[in-house]
Amino acid sequence: MTRNGLLLLIIAGLLLGGCSSMKIEPWVKPYERAHLADPIMSFSRDPVADAFTTHVYQAREGARGAENGDGGGCGCN
Amino acid sequence: MAATERTTRWLCAIALLATSTGSQAGVLAEDRADAMYHSYDGGGVEVDGPSILVRKGDGKRFSLSGNYYVDNITSASIDVVTQGSKYDEDRTQWSGSIDYLHADTIVSAGYTDSDEDDYKAKTASFNISQSMFGDLTTISLGYSRGWDDVYRNGDSAFKETADRRNYRVTLTQVLTKDLLLSVNYEAITDKGFLNNPYRSVRYLDPGNPVGYSFQPEVYPKTRTSNAASANLLYYLPYRAALRAGYRYFNDDWGIGAHTAELNYTHPLRDHWIVELGYRYYQQGDADFYSDLFPRKNARNFLARDKELSEFYDNTVSLGLSYNLPGKDWRYIDRASLNLKYSRIWFNYDNYRNIKKTSTPPGSEPQYDFGADVIHAFISIWY
DSSP: HHHHHHHHHHHHHHHHHHHHHHOOOOOOOGGTTTTTTTSSTTTTSSSHHHHHHHHHHHTTTTTTSSSSSOOOSSSSS | OOGGGGGHHHHHHHHHHHSSSSSSSTOOOHHHEEEEEEEETTTTTTEEEEEEEEEEEEESSSSEEEEEEEEEEOOOOOOHHHHHHHHEEEEEEEEEEEEEETTTEEEEEEEEEOOOSSSEEEEEEEEEEEEETTTEEEEEEEEEEEEEHHHHHTTEEEEEEEEEEEEEEEEOOOTTTTEEEEEEEEEEEEEEEEOOHHHEEEOOOSSTTTTTEEEEBOOOOOEEEEEEEEEEEETTTTTTTEEEEEEEETTTTTOOEEEEEEEEEEEEEHHHHHHHEEEEEEEEEOBHHHHHSTTTOOOSSOOOOOGGGSSSEEEEEEEEEEEEOOOSSSSOOOEEEEEEEEEEEEEEEEEEEETTSSOOOOOOOOEEEEEEEEOOOOOOOE
């Protein structure tokens, strides 16, 4: 499982490079991304606070993992 | 008594956060420093301490971050007072990570070290994020590996180890000009000594005046879990944000769990941001969990950890942020003051309050408690 998982990650990483070069017309144009670039449109606006909140729940609940969405915004800063 | 705080899970979480949530693919995270005071008070457990998080990059390709975190713990939880005595301990954690940006790819590596009297843990993590399709899609892949040493205070001959691996995939997708989607999947495997070396289970014992006795917990040596979540973030027409999320969890110990969250973020005038949140969590119990076993050594595996019982909790939170009006600060671009308060209500369905001794074993009232969680922090960008 672990060796296969690591191999899968490496292969997926290589594939990601290929996907990034595909030319797909963005359906949300760069000039339409003002709302997405607003700081309030972040899944994790304050990492120090989000890490603490995750800790509070992980210490007291049986579930773990997949806690927070990464990043946010539009990557257009 | 470190295991009550589940150090290792925290390590995995912070390692992943340090390497994956600081940056959006294609854009390194901003240079920033946060100084936080955190406090948890509930169920006889008090935890507080500082957390300092600093991030600094070269403005082009590299960004470094470091975190110093302390838990000062005083525990008189129901586990502790019914099976031992109140204790105090400290946990200190250091972590660091480096992000490297190349075109639309960010590669991150991190390391975390946690130290307590009876629990030492090290975690290494690796993350790669790729932005694609005109920056509308970001995929992140993460892997972390943890090595833990478990000790037992008062027993110098006791030493166990645990090995942990996390595999994480995250897809962040721009759906419309006002709507973002994040989908996450994480698999975690543990191997080694996974239970708390101090905790016991109780079993019926007619020979004991109270009707029951205790024996040490016995957990399986392995655990594999899967968690999948989806979060939507929507920009409301009057500049506010609404976030909704759901997570499903299961593991090979028999625990299934659901988490649902709703958060509302509302800027007020130029400087204030108000946040309101609600979270619901429910889980089933582990296959080898019982509040009261019928006899000693009733099964191969035995647990009476309330975190493995059937229960639910509700959280209501309120946060306030104030962005300081910056004008002539020499090295600081901007700063904010932040305060957040959460109230959590825990309600257990098969974990009984054995401090209530007036009823026969197994008929005590179900345990419940409330917790107050506060964190206050100042953030500066430079």
